[in-house]
Amino acid sequence: MILREALDNSGVIGALEDHLIDPRDPLRVRHSLASQLRTVVLQRAMGWGDLNDTDVLGHDPLWRLACSDARSLVPLEEARPSQATLSRLITCLSQPDNLDTVHEGLLRLAIWRFNSLPDVTPYTANTPMTLDIDGLPIEVFGHQGGSVYNGYAGARIYSTLIASIAETGDMVGGLLREGNAGPAENADTWIPHLVQRLMEGTHRDVDQFRVRLDAGFTDGETLRALDSKDIAYLGRLKSNKTLLTLAAPYLKRPPGRPPETPREWCHDLDYQAGSWEPPRRVVLIVQEKTDDLLPHAFFLVTNLSRYDYPPEKVLALYRKRGKAEAHMGELKSALDLHLSSTDRGHLTVQDVMARNQVNLLLSLTAYQVLYSVRCVMERHAGHGWSLMKLREQVLKVAAMFTVKARQIRVRLGVAANKWWPRLLPGIRRLQPLPD
Structure with a gap:
């Protein structure tokens, strides 16, 4: 019920329903797209990640209330969408126009959280926003179309790209790729497109964004695409003989006895890799x-200004990347991220990939709803909460459900008394995004 409050406040379900293309005959529709979307997102946020779980929860009155469009006692008399209905929803959302709309819904949730909870993770209008791009291999258990055994991961996987804001913890994008895709494959088109969407959604200029990359993404095509759009970036470079030769004059130990504590030096270099057209700024860290x-020694490549970002500042900015990796670890542990659509029947590999792309975006949307509630929780509690702790100790509580005089009453257990009286009003006070 708390997650439903957050979804309603954000307005994302209504925005998705307004822009999604529904091919069904309106006279034969029993479950609206809005009710089906709530069902999938809320179930995944609460740990029910499989569509088959819908039948298990089918007779639960609180699930009917949380997912239905209707008011009063009507939801208790309605049947919930079946597993087959939700499977058809995934097929509907996997159409090209709808797929783009689902991604916009994820961005809308992140932007709503930026605007509604600025004091939790502050981002003023003049604060540059750092977009972290990293790969997230997702293991599959079967032979889903596009999945391939990957020797590095030691499993059959999809190779996905995840975009997040490390300083805030928000997930803003996900791209599904085949299991044998290279680290930077499709990154040169996807990253600029994502930055453009964020610029439009947050009303920021391109100079207020920075992209932080791992070593696998600092290839010539990706950096060339970012340079062409004037997007600032910094990323790790893999060492090679040429770089080590450039660094050799700086790899000598200073005179004197070694200190008791580690020391570190940063130097600016100019370097041109074989796949780079112009030389680029490289920061050497010794x-x-x-x-x-x-x-x-290791190396960072960047197009940030030497005046505004001296080498030490570039290194400090790159080290904040660890927060993004921590958030992705929490995404996998809290939502048990998996992709299960298979190429049964007439589905092609492209159809299966599109369905699993939808599954990925819906899982990221579920994470974002859960994360938004956690931000409200941390504001009132005054300390940090993990997503698992929030779900197990605050959202999953015992309750007594009664219907009397056309009123539905939910009497919560003692465990909910500490946080629910503050959490629900806190969510209702958040400002929805304008249409």
């Missing part, structure tokens, strides 16, 4: 550790 004889 690390001296107390238990090693020789210093260590």
